[in-house]
Amino acid sequence: MNNExxxxxxEGTCLLITMIATKAVLGFPRVMMESAGVAGWILSAYISFLxxxxxxxxxxxxxxxxxxxxxxxxxxxxxKPVKIITGTVIWVYLTFMMITSLRLFGELIKSMGFPTTPPxxxxxxxxVGVFFAAYIGIESIVRFxxxxxxxxxxxxxxxxxxxxxxxxxxxxFPLLGNGAYEIFxxxxxxxxxxSEVLFLFLIAPFMKTHENFKKSGLISIFISGVxxxxxxxxxxxxxxxxxxxxxxxxxxxxxxxxxxxRFFKRLESILIITWSTIGFMHLSTVFFFSAHVxxxxxxxxxxxxxxxxxxxxxxxxxxxxxxxxxxxxxEAKYDRNWSWTIxxxxxxxxxxxxxxxxxxxVKRH
Numbered sequence: 001m002n003n004e005x006x007x008x009x010x011e012g013t014c015l016l017i018t019m020i021a022t023k024a025v026l027g028f029p030r031v032m033m034e035s036a037g038v039a040g041w042i043l044s045a046y047i048s049f050l051x052x053x054x055x056x057x058x059x060x061x062x063x064x065x066x067x068x069x070x071x072x073x074x075x076x077x078x079x080k081p082v083k084i085i086t087g088t089v090i091w092v093y094l095t096f097m098m099i100t101s102l103r104l105f106g107e108l109i110k111s112m113g114f115p116t117t118p119p120x121x122x123x124x125x126x127x128v129g130v131f132f133a134a135y136i137g138i139e140s141i142v143r144f145x146x147x148x149x150x151x152x153x154x155x156x157x158x159x160x161x162x163x164x165x166x167x168x169x170x171x172x173f174p175l176l177g178n179g180a181y182e183i184f185x186x187x188x189x190x191x192x193x194x195s196e197v198l199f200l201f202l203i204a205p206f207m208k209t210h211e212n213f214k215k216s217g218l219i220s221i222f223i224s225g226v227x228x229x230x231x232x233x234x235x236x237x238x239x240x241x242x243x244x245x246x247x248x249x250x251x252x253x254x255x256x257x258x259x260x261x262r263f264f265k266r267l268e269s270i271l272i273i274t275w276s277t278i279g280f281m282h283l284s285t286v287f288f289f290s291a292h293v294x295x296x297x298x299x300x301x302x303x304x305x306x307x308x309x310x311x312x313x314x315x316x317x318x319x320x321x322x323x324x325x326x327x328x329x330x331e332a333k334y335d336r337n338w339s340w341t342i343x344x345x346x347x348x349x350x351x352x353x354x355x356x357x358x359x360x361x362v363k364r365h
Contacts, residue, residue: 012216019196029235039177048225051194061351087297105279133284167237195343
């Protein structure tokens with residue numbers, strides 16, 4: 001990325017909303033229901049609150065490092081060794097995210113419009129566009145997101161309002177579902193659903209001011225939380241608990257239930273355009289930053305030569321699982337429970353020690 005490139009508050013907010021809220025059209029409602037039962041909507045609100053607290057803490061710690069991303073902070077703390085360790089951990093995480101997201105979006109498109117097409121073909125077709133978007137650069141991706149997000153929000157609102165009258169409010173009872181312990185103790189690890197906040201720590205040098213950094217984070221987490229809460233509540237009100245656990249792609253199944261007469265059927269066929277575009281931008285951003293982080297970690301001059309080998313690795317691994325359920329189970333078990341340790345845990349630890357070092361008086365000989 002060019003050091004002269006800058007993102008405003010709007011662009012940063014749109015990028016983060018796209019990265020976090022995209023999982024609402026994948027398996028988020030089902031994950032919430034598996035964890036908390038019919039109280040999944042309470043769990044979604046709870047982890048949104050935890051994410052806001054986590055970001056508030058990080059924002060306070062970030063004030064002393066204007067214009068630095070998480071790799072720069074690692075280097076300021078312990079030189080190149082800490083920078084390499086931090087960058088490697090983040091790169092592995094981004095690569096894992098790319099692999100799972102590519103497979104999930106390929107399966108989503110297959111389910112929505114191409115039931116007889118091999119997932120690998122759809123993923124390859126999808127990935128070609130992702131490759132060229134990443135090759136052009138993050139600035140073009142972010143500018144397009146700034147246009148896409150308002151359209152996506154309007155589309156999502158139509159989706160929710162069309163579904164709201166079809167639900168049964170009695171399905172949300174008993175109110176605490178699987179119990180308070182499952183929600184507020186075990187469920188706290190599901191704050192990992194906001195782990196894409198990590199991208200804000202990577203574009204921090206390109207936000208014009210720290211105020212833009214702070215407001216982009218708070219606004220995007222709040223809006224994403226509202227998206228998660230609304231789709232989870234709708235999902236729970238429409239699908240009884242045992243049935244909901246078997247729904248692999250909740251948003252798609254919800255879209256299929258919309259039926260308002262002869263001229264308003266199968267609206268999910270229209271939503272496929274918006275959802276495909278969202279998925280494309282999500283994957284393009286992950287793929288770009290995977291290459292960018294690798295380049296910066298090992299002090300390489302260019303990121304573009306890395307795109308092809310990284311693309312081959314991601315695509316090859318993503319088609320290894322034979323069943324969609326294998327990918328969903330793996331993601332739910334690991335990513336949705338442990339990715340917070342990187343996006344929130346690693347970031348907070350680095351910032352705490354970096355602040356201690358920064359405030360430590362320099363000894364004069």
